[in-house]
Amino acid sequence: MASRRFDLFALSEKMMRMDDAAWARHANPWSVVSRMTVLPLMTLAVWSRVWLGWAAVLPIALVLVWTWWNPRAFGLPASTGTWASRGTFGERVLLNRAQVPIPRHHLGWAKGLAWASGIGAIPWVYGLWILDPGFTLGGLTLMVGGKLWFVDRMVWLYQDMQDRHPEYARWLL
Secondary structure (H helix, E strand, O other): OOOOOOOHHHHHHHHHOOOHHHHHHHOOHHHHHHHOOHHHHHHHHHHOHHHHHHHHHHHHHHHHHHHHHHHHHOOOOOOOOOHHHHHHHHHHHHHOOOOOOOOHHHHHHHHHHHHHHHHHHHHHHHHHHHOOHHHHHHHHHHHHHHHHHHHHHHHHHHHHHOOOOHHHHHOOO
């Protein structure tokens, strides 16, 4: 019996229920840029418990809905030659690495940046818990910075892989 390794990237895609249509729409730069609002909005939603009490569950739920809806919220991009579109394509290439292997250094960077973002969650959650702006913003900076750097690395991955599989080259408009 072969052991299955935990794959955070695949789990994330499965939870978001991303299909080809959602991925195509997520390649719209507006989708990628607006996606960066999720963590700041969640920060405000959780912090709103100070003035909303239990009613803060509503803004938290709205941010969760926005997180799911964002890749589907925008139309197909007019062009996919943008940094944001290529970053989205790189994510798809990363997720498809079992079928089309990717260079090892790209996987190392992807995992490392995911870890950096994940480590940022520790001071972020702590700051939200104790209502400390320093911890909250420090953690938020690590998470968002790690995600932006991750997207940039996915652009590199896509550029390295776009000619290695016919489907990848077709994503460019």
